Amino acid sequence: MGTPTDILTPERSWLEALAQGRFLLQRSASSGQFVFPPRVAEPRSGATDLQWVEASGAGVVHAVTVISPKPPAAPYTVALIDLAEGVRVMGRVEGLPPDQVAIGLPVQARVGQIEGVPALLFHPREAAHA
Numbered sequence: 417m418g419t420p421t422d423i424l425t426p427e428r429s430w431l432e433a434l435a436q437g438r439f440l441l442q443r444s445a446s447s448g449q450f451v452f453p454p455r456v457a458e459p460r461s462g463a464t465d466l467q468w469v470e471a472s473g474a475g476v477v478h479a480v481t482v483i484s485p486k487p488p489a490a491p492y493t494v495a496l497i498d499l500a501e502g503v504r505v506m507g508r509v510e511g512l513p514p515d516q517v518a519i520g521l522p523v524q525a526r527v528g529q530i531e532g533v534p535a536l537l538f539h540p541r542e543a544a545h546a
Contacts, residue, residue: 426454429468434534437527439473441501442466452503473525475499475538482514493517497525497538507536 426442430453433440442451444458445465457464475497484491493509495517508530509517522541527534 426456426466430454431534433468434527434536437534439471439525439527439536440468441471441499441503443469443501450499450501450503452499452505471525472500474541475505475523475525477509477517477519477521477523477538478504480509480517480519495523495538497523499525505536507538509538511539 430440442454443449443466444451444461444463445467446463447458447461449458449460451458451466455466458466478496478498480493480495482491482493491514493512493514494506495509497505497507499505505525507525509521509523512521523538524541525536525538528537529535530537
């Protein structure tokens, strides 16, 4: 019998995709509704026909906060991002000074690492393609 860490969960599948450099979201095959965070069923309908699909990564900053760690570490920005798919995710915003990250800023996701751990990183949309 497997241990709890051996059980394949939706969150584990999502984290494994991030580790492979892929940003995936779940989408219900019957309703087309996107789901985040990862789940076993679509929250509105209870449908269990969720499939993993590549996320566009396009989004807009919904809320923002600046984290000020103990020096010498530099402040950094964390934001809630409303994705084009209609779900909200959290990630670090890079490529702009913290005081220039504002609600409504168009951003683009990419998978990167924070201290060796796969993570969603967002950049201003214009700079994301540079």
